[in-house]
Amino acid sequence: MKTTTEHPLLSRAEKLCEQRNVRLTPQRLEVLRLMSQENGAISAYDLLDLLRQSEPQAKPTTIYRALDFLLEQGFVHRVESTNSFVLCHHFSELSHASVFFICDRCGQVTEQIAQGIDEILQHMASSDDFTLSHNVVEAHGFCPKCSEVKACQYPNVCTHDHKVIKNTKSLSL
Known part of the structure; x- marks a missing residue:
């Protein structure tokens, strides 16, 4: 080790x-x-x-x-x-709300601290008398590299790196 x-x-x-x-x-x-x-x-x-x-x-x-x-x-x-699971690069902070940006082409996941999102979600939940226990915000789309490929008019002959999403096995927790 x-x-x-x-x-x-x-x-x-x-x-x-x-x-x-x-x-x-x-x-x-x-x-x-x-x-x-x-x-x-x-x-x-x-x-x-x-x-x-x-x-x-x-x-x-x-x-x-x-x-x-x-x-x-x-x-x-x-x-x-x-x-799936991703390493948190902000775990030293006592608490933080994160947003995950997930690329639907290559599977890349990036985390960003979402300032103010906790308050927005608390406000929305309280208007329905709902008590939040935790929240996860995930956004799907394309990373910059895959956006180039998606925008390419001729992906079969262009020079972009066409990475294919690898199949991952999932394990229910």
């Missing part, structure tokens, strides 16, 4: 777990490390496949438990519409 000093995010996660008096086990840390190497979201089964490269005995429950812990600590987010 690699040391956490290779990625500052992992070191911050370790420190936060110490402060919170929760245990970041080697398996949980390895799952977080694997997620830190992804450019976007990853399904639980794809994550399990990666984990099995270093821990061949890993089972789906290994991933379930690790992801549950990482979600609880705010280190990762679940992307509801794609049943």
